[in-house]
Amino acid sequence: MKGKAAINRELCMACGGCVGVCPFTALELENGNKLDLDGESCTGCGICERFCPVGAIKVV
Ligand code: SF4
Numbered sequence: 001m002k003g004k005a006a007i008n009r010e011l012c013m014a015c016g017g018c019v020g021v022c023p024f025t026a027l028e029l030e031n032g033n034k035l036d037l038d039g040e041s042c043t044g045c046g047i048c049e050r051f052c053p054v055g056a057i058k059v060v
């Protein structure tokens with residue numbers, strides 16, 4: 001079974017790039033400065049993981 005995306009808040013710079021690439025709209029920028037994951041919607045597809053320029057999101 002696939003996992004879910006997990007955000008590393010130490011690394012995430014809240015650029016919002018991954019929000020736009022998630023096909024399941026599981027990612028959202030809360031107040032424009034904190035990345036949130038909707039675990040119910042995340043399928044663990046890994047697209048955000050490949051996209052993030054700083055490696056702040058991983059499927060675990
Ligand atoms: S692309 Fe990476 S740095 Fe940008 S909001 Fe997503 S997890 Fe954070």
Ligand code: SF4
Pocket residue numbers: 004005021022023024025026027037041042043044045046047048049059
């Ligand atoms: S693993 Fe896929 S479904 Fe989950 S947040 Fe990342 S892009 Fe969206």
